[in-house]
Amino acid sequence: MIIFPNAKINIGLHVVNRRPDGFRNLESCFYPVNWCDALEIIRAEETRFTSSGLTIPGETDMNLCLKAYKLLQQDFALPPVHIHLHKNIPIGAGLGGGSADAAFTLKLLNNLFELNLLVPDLENYARRLGSDCAFFIQNKPVFAVEKGDVFEPIDLHLSGYQAVIIYPDLHITTAEAYQKVVPKNPNENLKNLLQQPLTTWKDGVQNDFEEALFPSYPVLPQLKAYLDEAGALYASMTGSGSAVFGIFPKDFSQKLTVTGTTYSVWQGAL
Numbered sequence: 001m002i003i004f005p006n007a008k009i010n011i012g013l014h015v016v017n018r019r020p021d022g023f024r025n026l027e028s029c030f031y032p033v034n035w036c037d038a039l040e041i042i043r044a045e046e047t048r049f050t051s052s053g054l055t056i057p058g059e060t061d062m063n064l065c066l067k068a069y070k071l072l073q074q075d076f077a078l079p080p081v082h083i084h085l086h087k088n089i090p091i092g093a094g095l096g097g098g099s100a101d102a103a104f105t106l107k108l109l110n111n112l113f114e115l116n117l118l119v120p121d122l123e124n125y126a127r128r129l130g131s132d133c134a135f136f137i138q139n140k141p142v143f144a145v146e147k148g149d150v151f152e153p154i155d156l157h158l159s160g161y162q163a164v165i166i167y168p169d170l171h172i173t174t175a176e177a178y179q180k181v182v183p184k185n186p187n188e189n190l191k192n193l194l195q196q197p198l199t200t201w202k203d204g205v206q207n208d209f210e211e212a213l214f215p216s217y218p219v220l221p222q223l224k225a226y227l228d229e230a231g232a233l234y235a236s237m238t239g240s241g242s243a244v245f246g247i248f249p250k251d252f253s254q255k256l257t258v259t260g261t262t263y264s265v266w267q268g269a270l
Protein backbone atom coordinates (compact mmCIF):
# COMPACT_ATOMS: atom_id res chain seq x y z
CA MET A 1 0.00 0.00 0.00
CA ILE A 2 1.40 3.41 -0.95
CA ILE A 3 0.43 6.91 0.22
CA PHE A 4 1.82 10.41 -0.13
CA PRO A 5 2.49 12.30 3.14
CA ASN A 6 2.24 16.03 2.48
CA ALA A 7 3.83 19.10 4.07
CA LYS A 8 2.19 21.95 6.01
CA ILE A 9 2.74 25.66 6.33
CA ASN A 10 2.10 27.78 9.42
CA ILE A 11 0.11 30.91 8.64
CA GLY A 12 0.94 33.07 11.67
CA LEU A 13 2.58 31.57 14.75
CA HIS A 14 2.65 32.95 18.29
CA VAL A 15 4.91 31.36 20.90
CA VAL A 16 2.88 32.27 23.96
CA ASN A 17 4.60 30.91 27.08
CA ARG A 18 6.72 28.13 28.51
CA ARG A 19 4.91 25.14 30.00
CA PRO A 20 5.82 23.19 33.13
CA ASP A 21 6.89 20.25 30.88
CA GLY A 22 9.50 22.48 29.15
CA PHE A 23 7.51 22.77 25.90
CA ARG A 24 5.89 26.03 24.74
CA ASN A 25 2.25 26.83 24.30
CA LEU A 26 1.67 28.22 20.86
CA GLU A 27 -1.11 29.31 18.52
CA SER A 28 -0.90 28.93 14.78
CA CYS A 29 -2.94 28.13 11.70
CA PHE A 30 -1.70 24.85 10.19
CA TYR A 31 -2.49 24.57 6.49
CA PRO A 32 -1.74 21.46 4.34
CA VAL A 33 0.22 21.87 1.09
CA ASN A 34 0.81 19.35 -1.67
CA TRP A 35 4.62 19.04 -1.43
CA CYS A 36 4.79 15.28 -0.82
CA ASP A 37 6.92 12.29 0.14
CA ALA A 38 5.97 8.77 -1.00
CA LEU A 39 5.51 6.05 1.63
CA GLU A 40 5.05 2.36 0.88
CA ILE A 41 4.47 -0.39 3.44
CA ILE A 42 4.26 -4.09 2.55
CA ARG A 43 4.40 -7.31 4.56
CA ALA A 44 7.92 -8.76 4.79
CA GLU A 45 9.93 -11.58 6.37
CA GLU A 46 11.41 -9.16 8.88
CA THR A 47 10.82 -5.48 9.68
CA ARG A 48 13.10 -3.04 7.91
CA PHE A 49 13.14 0.60 6.81
CA THR A 50 14.72 1.92 3.63
CA SER A 51 14.69 5.34 2.03
CA SER A 52 15.55 7.07 -1.22
CA GLY A 53 15.55 10.70 -2.35
CA LEU A 54 16.82 13.30 0.14
CA THR A 55 19.23 12.03 2.81
CA ILE A 56 17.53 11.89 6.20
CA PRO A 57 19.86 12.82 9.09
CA GLY A 58 20.09 10.43 12.02
CA GLU A 59 20.03 6.68 12.54
CA THR A 60 17.51 4.57 10.63
CA ASP A 61 16.15 3.33 13.98
CA MET A 62 15.23 6.92 14.82
CA ASN A 63 13.19 7.39 11.68
CA LEU A 64 9.71 8.54 12.61
CA CYS A 65 8.10 5.93 10.30
CA LEU A 66 9.76 3.13 12.24
CA LYS A 67 8.93 4.85 15.55
CA ALA A 68 5.26 4.99 14.49
CA TYR A 69 5.31 1.27 13.60
CA LYS A 70 6.94 0.37 16.96
CA LEU A 71 4.42 2.49 18.86
CA LEU A 72 1.47 0.59 17.36
CA GLN A 73 3.30 -2.70 17.85
CA GLN A 74 3.13 -2.11 21.62
CA ASP A 75 -0.66 -2.48 21.43
CA PHE A 76 -1.25 -4.65 18.34
CA ALA A 77 0.33 -7.87 17.06
CA LEU A 78 1.55 -6.32 13.81
CA PRO A 79 3.31 -8.64 11.34
CA PRO A 80 6.79 -7.64 10.10
CA VAL A 81 6.82 -5.04 7.33
CA HIS A 82 9.14 -3.36 4.85
CA ILE A 83 8.68 0.42 5.03
CA HIS A 84 10.09 2.41 2.13
CA LEU A 85 10.10 6.22 2.18
CA HIS A 86 10.97 8.35 -0.82
CA LYS A 87 11.98 11.63 0.85
CA ASN A 88 11.11 14.73 -1.10
CA ILE A 89 9.96 17.29 1.49
CA PRO A 90 12.98 19.34 2.69
CA ILE A 91 14.16 18.52 6.20
CA GLY A 92 14.57 21.11 8.96
CA ALA A 93 12.36 23.37 6.91
CA GLY A 94 9.33 24.04 9.12
CA LEU A 95 7.27 22.02 6.66
CA GLY A 96 6.55 19.18 9.11
CA GLY A 97 7.77 16.48 6.74
CA GLY A 98 8.97 14.04 9.40
CA SER A 99 5.76 14.50 11.38
CA ALA A 100 3.69 13.88 8.25
CA ASP A 101 5.58 10.63 7.59
CA ALA A 102 4.89 9.49 11.17
CA ALA A 103 1.17 10.33 11.02
CA PHE A 104 0.72 8.76 7.58
CA THR A 105 2.49 5.60 8.78
CA LEU A 106 -0.10 5.31 11.57
CA LYS A 107 -2.95 5.82 9.07
CA LEU A 108 -1.51 3.37 6.55
CA LEU A 109 -0.93 0.63 9.16
CA ASN A 110 -4.45 1.21 10.48
CA ASN A 111 -5.86 0.56 6.99
CA LEU A 112 -3.49 -2.23 5.97
CA PHE A 113 -4.06 -4.29 9.11
CA GLU A 114 -7.66 -3.21 9.77
CA LEU A 115 -6.91 -2.00 13.30
CA ASN A 116 -10.19 -0.03 13.38
CA LEU A 117 -8.57 2.95 15.09
CA LEU A 118 -10.72 6.08 14.94
CA VAL A 119 -9.46 9.63 14.37
CA PRO A 120 -9.12 10.47 18.13
CA ASP A 121 -7.17 7.21 18.70
CA LEU A 122 -4.82 7.97 15.81
CA GLU A 123 -4.36 11.55 17.05
CA ASN A 124 -3.40 10.25 20.50
CA TYR A 125 -0.77 7.93 19.05
CA ALA A 126 0.49 10.79 16.84
CA ARG A 127 0.86 13.16 19.83
CA ARG A 128 3.31 10.70 21.36
CA LEU A 129 5.55 10.94 18.27
CA GLY A 130 5.82 14.73 17.98
CA SER A 131 3.94 17.93 18.75
CA ASP A 132 2.74 18.63 15.22
CA CYS A 133 2.13 14.99 14.18
CA ALA A 134 -1.52 14.94 15.24
CA PHE A 135 -2.38 17.65 12.70
CA PHE A 136 -1.58 15.29 9.83
CA ILE A 137 -4.18 12.71 10.93
CA GLN A 138 -7.11 14.83 9.69
CA ASN A 139 -4.81 16.95 7.52
CA LYS A 140 -7.18 19.88 7.11
CA PRO A 141 -6.72 23.59 8.00
CA VAL A 142 -6.97 24.12 11.78
CA PHE A 143 -6.14 26.66 14.44
CA ALA A 144 -3.67 24.79 16.66
CA VAL A 145 -3.10 25.66 20.33
CA GLU A 146 -1.22 24.30 23.38
CA LYS A 147 1.77 22.26 22.09
CA GLY A 148 0.38 22.58 18.57
CA ASP A 149 -1.51 19.33 19.11
CA VAL A 150 -4.94 20.61 20.17
CA PHE A 151 -7.15 21.92 17.40
CA GLU A 152 -9.90 24.48 17.02
CA PRO A 153 -11.81 24.76 13.74
CA ILE A 154 -10.99 27.69 11.47
CA ASP A 155 -13.02 28.84 8.50
CA LEU A 156 -10.19 29.43 6.04
CA HIS A 157 -10.46 28.51 2.37
CA LEU A 158 -7.46 29.38 0.23
CA SER A 159 -8.42 27.28 -2.78
CA GLY A 160 -8.48 30.46 -4.89
CA TYR A 161 -4.76 30.96 -4.30
CA GLN A 162 -1.44 29.31 -4.98
CA ALA A 163 1.67 29.08 -2.86
CA VAL A 164 5.35 29.36 -3.68
CA ILE A 165 7.65 27.80 -1.07
CA ILE A 166 11.41 28.32 -1.14
CA TYR A 167 13.78 26.20 0.94
CA PRO A 168 17.24 27.82 1.14
CA ASP A 169 19.13 24.57 1.87
CA LEU A 170 19.54 25.63 5.48
CA HIS A 171 18.68 23.06 8.17
CA ILE A 172 17.34 24.80 11.30
CA THR A 173 16.39 22.32 14.01
CA THR A 174 13.13 22.90 15.83
CA ALA A 175 14.95 22.72 19.18
CA GLU A 176 17.40 25.51 18.14
CA ALA A 177 14.55 27.73 17.00
CA TYR A 178 12.61 27.29 20.24
CA GLN A 179 15.75 28.10 22.25
CA LYS A 180 16.08 31.44 20.42
CA VAL A 181 12.46 32.56 20.63
CA VAL A 182 11.24 34.60 23.60
CA PRO A 183 7.63 33.67 24.43
CA LYS A 184 5.21 36.56 24.84
CA ASN A 185 1.52 37.20 25.22
CA PRO A 186 0.25 38.03 21.73
CA ASN A 187 -0.67 41.66 20.98
CA GLU A 188 -2.98 40.52 18.20
CA ASN A 189 -5.80 37.98 18.09
CA LEU A 190 -4.45 35.71 15.34
CA LYS A 191 -7.70 33.85 14.78
CA ASN A 192 -9.57 37.12 14.19
CA LEU A 193 -6.83 38.47 11.91
CA LEU A 194 -7.08 35.34 9.74
CA GLN A 195 -10.82 35.96 9.27
CA GLN A 196 -10.00 39.33 7.62
CA PRO A 197 -9.28 39.53 3.87
CA LEU A 198 -5.93 37.96 2.95
CA THR A 199 -4.69 41.29 1.60
CA THR A 200 -4.70 42.67 5.19
CA TRP A 201 -2.58 39.86 6.69
CA LYS A 202 0.72 41.62 5.88
CA ASP A 203 -0.08 44.16 8.59
CA GLY A 204 -0.63 41.77 11.49
CA VAL A 205 -0.22 38.04 10.84
CA GLN A 206 3.22 37.22 12.25
CA ASN A 207 5.42 34.23 12.87
CA ASP A 208 7.36 34.85 16.13
CA PHE A 209 10.23 32.63 14.92
CA GLU A 210 11.09 35.30 12.30
CA GLU A 211 12.18 37.83 14.94
CA ALA A 212 14.22 35.09 16.67
CA LEU A 213 15.98 33.74 13.55
CA PHE A 214 16.18 36.54 10.94
CA PRO A 215 19.19 38.29 12.62
CA SER A 216 21.27 35.05 12.50
CA TYR A 217 20.18 34.01 8.99
CA PRO A 218 19.94 37.07 6.66
CA VAL A 219 18.96 34.85 3.72
CA LEU A 220 15.54 34.44 5.35
CA PRO A 221 14.42 38.12 5.26
CA GLN A 222 15.96 38.33 1.77
CA LEU A 223 13.75 35.48 0.53
CA LYS A 224 10.69 37.01 2.16
CA ALA A 225 11.44 40.34 0.43
CA TYR A 226 11.94 38.50 -2.87
CA LEU A 227 8.47 36.94 -2.58
CA ASP A 228 6.93 40.30 -1.62
CA GLU A 229 8.52 41.98 -4.63
CA ALA A 230 7.37 39.14 -6.90
CA GLY A 231 3.78 40.01 -5.94
CA ALA A 232 2.95 37.81 -2.94
CA LEU A 233 -0.23 38.93 -1.20
CA TYR A 234 1.29 37.53 1.99
CA ALA A 235 4.75 36.10 2.68
CA SER A 236 6.23 34.50 5.78
CA MET A 237 8.62 31.91 7.11
CA THR A 238 6.82 28.66 8.01
CA GLY A 239 7.10 27.16 11.51
CA SER A 240 10.63 27.15 12.87
CA GLY A 241 12.07 27.64 9.37
CA SER A 242 13.92 27.69 7.17
CA ALA A 243 11.41 27.51 4.31
CA VAL A 244 9.67 30.76 3.37
CA PHE A 245 6.36 30.87 1.50
CA GLY A 246 4.35 33.39 -0.45
CA ILE A 247 0.63 33.28 -1.21
CA PHE A 248 -0.22 34.47 -4.72
CA PRO A 249 -3.41 34.86 -6.75
CA LYS A 250 -4.32 31.70 -8.67
CA ASP A 251 -3.67 33.38 -12.02
CA PHE A 252 -0.08 34.28 -11.07
CA SER A 253 1.70 32.60 -13.98
CA GLN A 254 5.35 33.53 -13.40
CA LYS A 255 7.56 30.56 -12.50
CA LEU A 256 9.75 31.78 -9.65
CA THR A 257 13.30 30.51 -9.63
CA VAL A 258 16.33 31.23 -7.51
CA THR A 259 19.39 30.90 -9.69
CA GLY A 260 22.95 29.96 -8.85
CA THR A 261 22.01 28.11 -5.65
CA THR A 262 20.87 24.71 -4.46
CA TYR A 263 17.57 26.07 -3.20
CA SER A 264 14.39 24.00 -3.70
CA VAL A 265 11.25 25.71 -4.93
CA TRP A 266 7.71 24.30 -4.85
CA GLN A 267 4.83 26.10 -6.54
CA GLY A 268 1.26 24.82 -6.53
CA ALA A 269 -2.40 25.34 -5.71
CA LEU A 270 -3.49 25.70 -2.09
Ligand SMILES: C[C@@](CO)(OP(=O)(O)O)[C@H](O)COP(=O)(O)OP(=O)(O)OC[C@H]1O[C@@H](n2ccc(N)nc2=O)[C@H](O)[C@@H]1O
Nearest residue numbers: 023024094095096130131132147148174175178239240241
Ligand atom coordinates in the same frame (compact mmCIF):
# COMPACT_ATOMS: atom_id res chain seq x y z
C1 LIG B 1 7.64 24.69 15.25
C2 LIG B 1 6.55 23.78 14.76
C3 LIG B 1 5.33 24.66 14.44
O1 LIG B 1 4.36 23.98 13.74
O2 LIG B 1 6.83 23.06 13.58
P1 LIG B 1 8.16 22.87 12.67
O3 LIG B 1 8.64 24.20 12.28
O4 LIG B 1 9.15 22.10 13.46
O5 LIG B 1 7.69 22.07 11.46
C4 LIG B 1 6.18 22.73 15.83
O6 LIG B 1 5.85 23.35 17.06
C5 LIG B 1 7.27 21.73 16.07
O7 LIG B 1 6.71 20.51 16.37
P2 LIG B 1 7.59 19.16 16.30
O8 LIG B 1 8.61 19.27 15.20
O9 LIG B 1 6.64 18.01 16.24
O10 LIG B 1 8.36 19.25 17.68
P3 LIG B 1 8.73 18.08 18.71
O11 LIG B 1 9.47 17.01 17.97
O12 LIG B 1 7.54 17.70 19.51
O13 LIG B 1 9.74 18.87 19.68
C6 LIG B 1 11.04 19.25 19.30
C7 LIG B 1 11.54 20.27 20.32
O14 LIG B 1 10.89 21.54 20.08
C8 LIG B 1 10.51 22.17 21.30
N1 LIG B 1 9.05 22.38 21.32
C9 LIG B 1 8.25 21.79 20.41
C10 LIG B 1 6.89 22.05 20.39
C11 LIG B 1 6.37 22.93 21.35
N2 LIG B 1 5.06 23.22 21.39
N3 LIG B 1 7.19 23.51 22.26
C12 LIG B 1 8.52 23.26 22.25
O15 LIG B 1 9.25 23.80 23.08
C13 LIG B 1 11.01 21.28 22.42
O16 LIG B 1 12.28 21.77 22.78
C14 LIG B 1 11.17 19.93 21.76
O17 LIG B 1 12.19 19.16 22.37
Ligand SMILES: Nc1ncnc2c1ncn2[C@@H]1O[C@H](COP(=O)(O)OP(=O)(O)O)[C@@H](O)[C@H]1O
Nearest residue numbers: 058063064091092093094095096097098099101
Ligand atom coordinates in the same frame (compact mmCIF):
# COMPACT_ATOMS: atom_id res chain seq x y z
N1 LIG C 1 10.86 10.52 8.06
C1 LIG C 1 11.60 11.57 8.42
N2 LIG C 1 11.72 12.64 7.60
C2 LIG C 1 12.43 13.72 7.99
N3 LIG C 1 13.09 13.83 9.15
C3 LIG C 1 13.00 12.79 10.00
C4 LIG C 1 12.26 11.63 9.68
N4 LIG C 1 12.34 10.78 10.70
C5 LIG C 1 13.10 11.38 11.63
N5 LIG C 1 13.51 12.58 11.23
C6 LIG C 1 14.31 13.54 12.02
O1 LIG C 1 13.53 14.74 12.21
C7 LIG C 1 14.29 15.90 11.93
C8 LIG C 1 13.49 17.03 11.23
O2 LIG C 1 12.13 16.73 11.02
P1 LIG C 1 11.18 17.54 10.00
O3 LIG C 1 9.78 17.35 10.52
O4 LIG C 1 11.45 17.21 8.59
O5 LIG C 1 11.63 19.01 10.17
P2 LIG C 1 10.79 20.29 10.40
O6 LIG C 1 10.90 20.58 11.86
O7 LIG C 1 11.48 21.29 9.58
O8 LIG C 1 9.40 20.05 9.97
C9 LIG C 1 15.43 15.41 11.02
O9 LIG C 1 16.63 16.11 11.28
C10 LIG C 1 15.59 13.93 11.32
O10 LIG C 1 16.65 13.70 12.20
